[in-house]
Amino acid sequence: MSSIRDAANIIFNLVPNLNSQQDTEVVDLWTANGRILATPVNSPLDFPHWDNSAMDGYAVRYEDVQNSSAEQPVNLEIIAEIPAGYQPKSTLQPGQAARIFTGAVIPSGADTVVMQEKTRQEDNRVFVLTTPQPGEFVRRKASYYQAGTQLLPAGIKLNGAEIAVLAASQCSQVRVYRRVRVAIFSTGDELVTLDQALQPGQIVDSNQYALAALLRQIGVEPILLGIVNDNPVALEETITKAISYAGRNAIAYGGAQPIAHADIVISSGGVSVGDYDYVDKILASLGATIHIRSVEMRPGKPLTVATFPTPHSPIYFGLPGNPAAVLVTFWRFVQPVIKKLGGLAAGWEPVFLKVRSHDELRSDGKRETYIWGSLHLIDGLYEFHKAGGSHSSGNLINLAQTNALAVLPVGKTLISAGEDVLVLHLLV
Ligand SMILES: Nc1nc2c(c(=O)[nH]1)N[C@H]1C(S)=C(S)[C@@H](COP(=O)(O)OP(=O)(O)OC[C@H]3O[C@@H](n4cnc5c(N)ncnc54)[C@H](O)[C@@H]3O)O[C@H]1N2
Numbered sequence: 567m568s569s570i571r572d573a574a575n576i577i578f579n580l581v582p583n584l585n586s587q588q589d590t591e592v593v594d595l596w597t598a599n600g601r602i603l604a605t606p607v608n609s610p611l612d613f614p615h616w617d618n619s620a621m622d623g624y625a626v627r628y629e630d631v632q633n634s635s636a637e638q639p640v641n642l643e644i645i646a647e648i649p650a651g652y653q654p655k656s657t658l659q660p661g662q663a664a665r666i667f668t669g670a671v672i673p674s675g676a677d678t679v680v681m682q683e684k685t686r687q688e689d690n691r692v693f694v695l696t697t698p699q700p701g702e703f704v705r706r707k708a709s710y711y712q713a714g715t716q717l718l719p720a721g722i723k724l725n726g727a728e729i730a731v732l733a734a735s736q737c738s739q740v741r742v743y744r745r746v747r748v749a750i751f752s753t754g755d756e757l758v759t760l761d762q763a764l765q766p767g768q769i770v771d772s773n774q775y776a777l778a779a780l781l782r783q784i785g786v787e788p789i790l791l792g793i794v795n796d797n798p799v800a801l802e803e804t805i806t807k808a809i810s811y812a813g814r815n816a817i818a819y820g821g822a823q824p825i826a827h828a829d830i831v832i833s834s835g836g837v838s839v840g841d842y843d844y845v846d847k848i849l850a851s852l853g854a855t856i857h858i859r860s861v862e863m864r865p866g867k868p869l870t871v872a873t874f875p876t877p878h879s880p881i882y883f884g885l886p887g888n889p890a891a892v893l894v895t896f897w898r899f900v901q902p903v904i905k906k907l908g909g910l911a912a913g914w915e916p917v918f919l920k921v922r923s924h925d926e927l928r929s930d931g932k933r934e935t936y937i938w939g940s941l942h943l944i945d946g947l948y949e950f951h952k953a954g955g956s957h958s959s960g961n962l963i964n965l966a967q968t969n970a971l972a973v974l975p976v977g978k979t980l981i982s983a984g985e986d987v988l989v990l991h992l993l994v
């Protein structure tokens with residue numbers, strides 16, 4: 567049985583780097599939200615593009631107003647009005663000012679802006695009621711970004727701020743990593759789809775719905791392979807299909823024939839020691855290397871992670887069948903793998919926060935224990951509240967509304983109410 571730390575190291579090191587040329591696509595900026603930038607972006611534009619005003623007011627020569635005050639205001643001749651979007655036509659001479667508005671180009675000769683509230687205008691003259699700082703309220707050309715240097719690095723997620731930066735630099739299309747392909751299926755003779763009448767002994771395959779939703783939450787459209795019976799032949803057929811899946815986004819590697827399989831295959835169930843738990847056996851018969859068979863964690867102990875002796879092998883996750891184990895192992899291992907595989911250079915690792923626990927938390931101390939619950943903001947600080955009801959890994963009912971998992975390491979049997987606890991933060 568691997569410790570969580572070892573398992574995490576082994577699993578995260580299995581993740582191949584997507585090829586920054588072949589595993590990419592060009593998308594329109596309007597649809598780039600949430601995608602990972604595949605190549606660094608430079609801009610030929612300076613930001614700001616030209617010296618411009620940060621205020622509505624008057625562009626002046628600092629020299630003219632350096633001793634101005636409310637008692638002894640300097641007054642200047644207003645020689646121009648410069649709204650945003652216009653090119654100034656004249657140069658300020660000593661004793662002159664230009665009426666200017668936020669975002670408008672600073673006229674030559676001027677070096678400082680006095681905000682309107684610190685002035686008084688009489689006809690074509692402005693009285694300056696303060697001494698500004700030299701250069702005040704001038705947004706200097708290239709002071710935010712110099713043309714030709716790196717604007718955005720590869721490997722970052724494009725959200726509102728990054729998309730604004732790209733739009734401002736007239737980047738209408740961007741090269742991003744292709745979406746990660748993930749195939750999922752469930753195993754178990756007891757499983758039926760949710761529209762089937764339940765016979766004694768049967769339950770609905772909720773894991774596939776859970777996994778599909780978790781994947782869509784991180785921008786992956788899952789390949790749904792359905793329910794597979796506890797039957798070695800059917801299982802082998804499905805696993806073979808999953809690892810050789812030729813999907814819509816077929817990609818050619820190294821100029822060879824297009825081979826497009828899932829990058830990741832996730833099954834749930836059939837990885838424990840029962841007579842009908844066939845997953846590991848089938849993986850072995852297909853020549854897979856099984857990197858992880860079980861992990862010192864609760865829930866989630868019988869976790870299988872494997873790869874196949876094929877170029878660009880998918881990573882196979884055989885998650886334990888219990889619904890809580892599926893969610894916990896997905897959040898702890900699978901989600902980071904998908905983010906890393908998807909090209910995210912940093913920030914793909916699980917995030918643990920130290921917060922106060924509202925409730926007493928207990929474990930037998932034998933395995934690292936993940937207790938589901940929610941974070942509540944109390945006076946600006948997060949507090950962990952344990953979900954009520956049974957924490958059996960077969961109970962999916964009280965998993966609803968979970969947004970954090972409290973972690974009790976091996977050997978830790980009790981966290982008293984009010985004590986600090988590390989929680990795995992689940993907000994994506
Ligand atoms: N002798 C032992 N038995 C078990 C051990 C052990 O160490 N020794 N480990 C237990 C733990 S911990 C877990 S977790 C489970 C994992 O079992 P499997 O991965 O083999 O999963 P199954 O046996 O197929 O199912 C377990 C449980 O989950 C339900 N299930 C399965 N698939 C779904 C689905 N798609 N949707 C909803 N629920 C599902 C299934 O009905 C079972 O109740 O093994 C323990 N046993």
Ligand code: MOO
Binds near residue numbers: 863888960
């Ligand atoms: O690991 Mo199991 O998931 O404890 O129920």
Ligand SMILES: [Mg+2]
Binds near residue numbers: 838842843
């Ligand atoms: Mg089993």
